[in-house]
Amino acid sequence: MSTTLVIPGEAEVKSTKEVNRQGYQEFQIGQYRFTRDEYFAHIMYPGNRHIMQIDAFLRALMRDVAWGFFYGTVNFDTVFGTVNHYGTVEMFVGLFNEAYRKSNTHYVETFHSKDLKKTFEQILDAWTNEGFDPFAAPEETGEPFGVRHGNNTKAVQRQRVTARRMVGLPGDTPVRTDANGFTVNRQFADVVQDQPEIHANPGFENEVHAYNLFAYLSRSDVTWNPSVCSVVSDSLLCPTTEEYSLPIIHGNDRVEWFIQVSDEIFWEIDDKATGRPRAKVMMKAGDVAAMPADIRHRGFSPKRSMLIVWENNNDGLPAMHANGVLKPYPVEF
Ligand code: PHB
Ligand code: FE
Numbered sequence: 001m002s003t004t005l006v007i008p009g010e011a012e013v014k015s016t017k018e019v020n021r022q023g024y025q026e027f028q029i030g031q032y033r034f035t036r037d038e039y040f041a042h043i044m045y046p047g048n049r050h051i052m053q054i055d056a057f058l059r060a061l062m063r064d065v066a067w068g069f070f071y072g073t074v075n076f077d078t079v080f081g082t083v084n085h086y087g088t089v090e091m092f093v094g095l096f097n098e099a100y101r102k103s104n105t106h107y108v109e110t111f112h113s114k115d116l117k118k119t120f121e122q123i124l125d126a127w128t129n130e131g132f133d134p135f136a137a138p139e140e141t142g143e144p145f146g147v148r149h150g151n152n153t154k155a156v157q158r159q160r161v162t163a164r165r166m167v168g169l170p171g172d173t174p175v176r177t178d179a180n181g182f183t184v185n186r187q188f189a190d191v192v193q194d195q196p197e198i199h200a201n202p203g204f205e206n207e208v209h210a211y212n213l214f215a216y217l218s219r220s221d222v223t224w225n226p227s228v229c230s231v232v233s234d235s236l237l238c239p240t241t242e243e244y245s246l247p248i249i250h251g252n253d254r255v256e257w258f259i260q261v262s263d264e265i266f267w268e269i270d271d272k273a274t275g276r277p278r279a280k281v282m283m284k285a286g287d288v289a290a291m292p293a294d295i296r297h298r299g300f301s302p303k304r305s306m307l308i309v310w311e312n313n314n315d316g317l318p319a320m321h322a323n324g325v326l327k328p329y330p331v332e333f
Pocket of ligand 2 (some may be wrong): 250
């Protein structure tokens with residue numbers, strides 16, 4: 001089954017007020033229905049159902065919500081996910097899975113982004129129990145399992161940091177300190193916390209700026225959540241701290257660059273359309289890599305590490321890659 005529906009106007013978002021035996025609300029959008037039990041999320045779609053472990057589902061859902069569907073494809077696993085068309089979003093089963101495609105058992109529906117985001121936000125809040133933070137490293141949070149108990153609304157509504165120009169500028173995202181509630185993470189206890197001195201020539205006080213990025217990252221309370229820390233036109237520097245595994249498999253619609261700032265991340269790189277394995281990349285501190293526009297990738301960070309994701313925010317890029325104006329890789333050696 002390979003239906004693509006564009007839903008005009010407001011999509012019908014049903015969240016039945018009754019709860020199931022385990023205390024969880026059920027949600028419906030378009031022809032999809034979402035339920036959860038003690039261990040699993042169940043995604044019902046015309047003709048079949050997909051099942052995911054609830055911890056993996058909530059961690060992926062948290063990113064999709066916080067990033068507004070991100071760049072390109074957010075695969076929750078090798079079967080289910082979303083494709084961002086910047087205004088609308090496709091929610092799919094098996095669209096980028098070779099076996100589903102060959103047997104024509106994939107399923108796709110298109111929604112207005114704001115409608116699907118609203119449903120996803122509701123599911124995230126209704127299914128996240130007290131003590132579980134989908135953004136936290138597994139060692140630093142409780143379990144998501146069991147019957148409904150409490151909530152963690154504060155954690156799941158966290159806003160992603162998006163600096164307007166640069167962290168630390170007057171009126172922009174502040175640097176992190178003990179005083180504003182960001183303490184140094186257990187795995188970054190050795191990171192020096194001093195700040196650079198800035199000596200701008202008169203008249204350039206608003207043009208020259210610096211802050212200690214290592215100190216900033218050492219105080220991050222979330223994992224796998226690139227935040228925009230400096231902006232120059234379409235160039236977005238998005239540093240992040242990583243521990244355990246990236247909860248999504250990201251299929252990009254443009255090239256993105258990785259700069260490994262500390263420690264190590266192992267990346268699995270697969271073909272974006274089929275999921276066939278393409279490469280394994282081990283990045284050590286100081287390594288730089290360009291991730292092509294025709295792959296999907298997932299990172300594994302055994303120890304908490306610091307990574308800069310460098311994004312190109314030019315909204316013309318997906319079309320330039322799709323119609324071949326741009327090669328999927330940035331450099332020819
Ligand atoms: C990525 O998909 O490129 C990505 C996403 C989140 C991260 C790091 C990398 O924390
Ligand atoms: Fe990516």
